[in-house]
Amino acid sequence: MATNGSASAGQIPKPLSPVALCHVVLRTTPEGYEKLVSFYLTLLGAKITHKSHRLAFLSYDYEHHRLAIVADPNSHKRKPEGPQVGLHHVAFGFETLSDLATAYEQRKSLGITPVWCVNHGMSTSMYYEDLDGNEIEFQVDNYDTVQEAVDFMASKEFEENPVGVDFNPDDFVRRVRSGEDDKSIKARPNIGKRDRK
Numbered sequence: 001m002a003t004n005g006s007a008s009a010g011q012i013p014k015p016l017s018p019v020a021l022c023h024v025v026l027r028t029t030p031e032g033y034e035k036l037v038s039f040y041l042t043l044l045g046a047k048i049t050h051k052s053h054r055l056a057f058l059s060y061d062y063e064h065h066r067l068a069i070v071a072d073p074n075s076h077k078r079k080p081e082g083p084q085v086g087l088h089h090v091a092f093g094f095e096t097l098s099d100l101a102t103a104y105e106q107r108k109s110l111g112i113t114p115v116w117c118v119n120h121g122m123s124t125s126m127y128y129e130d131l132d133g134n135e136i137e138f139q140v141d142n143y144d145t146v147q148e149a150v151d152f153m154a155s156k157e158f159e160e161n162p163v164g165v166d167f168n169p170d171d172f173v174r175r176v177r178s179g180e181d182d183k184s185i186k187a188r189p190n191i192g193k194r195d196r197k
Contacts, residue, residue: 024090025068028132030054033071039130040067042110044092078133089127089135097124097185100140101176104169114138116197117172120164121157121188122149124172142186161194 046058057065114126123139
């Protein structure tokens with residue numbers, strides 16, 4: 001007998017999925033709190049919806065907050081040797097390559113530059129790093145539909161190289177501003193096997 005009317009005997013019904021990823025909360029040291037809040041206000045073009053001596057809520061769209069930053073007196077800086085276990089990065093999407101190019105130029109003029117730019121195949125991405133070492137991805141989808149992206153991710157090419165192909169952000173901006181076709185810029189070159197950044 002089905003527990004929710006949709007699964008047969010012995011099957012576990014699929015759990016209800018959330019409708020959205022609503023916000024991300026970052027923990028930092030009290031000493032780094034103000035600088036981290038300032039960094040994200042600039043990076044995201046955000047506004048503060050609430051701020052106290054140890055907690056800030058930031059929004060850049062219709063939500064009351066998309067990012068919160070907590071100053072935790074029990075927190076400590078990451079160890080300098082190698083990547084740490086935990087959240088790898090958070091990604092923010094832009095509508096067009098032109099928007100991604102503009103976002104890059106604006107942040108570059110404020111001294112914030114990406115640490116890695118890569119065409120993953122399903123997206124064209126620029127990764128930034130905050131003052132605590134958290135990575136933030138700005139991306140544009142390379143395909144018109146989710147199914148096209150999923151099909152690419154099921155391809156032999158993606159199996160051989162799930163990481164992508166690096167690009168120079170200034171060359172990217174030049175290509176976008178020159179009027180080159182978006183499909184040409186979004187097309188990921190095939191460089192063969194690659195499984196690390």
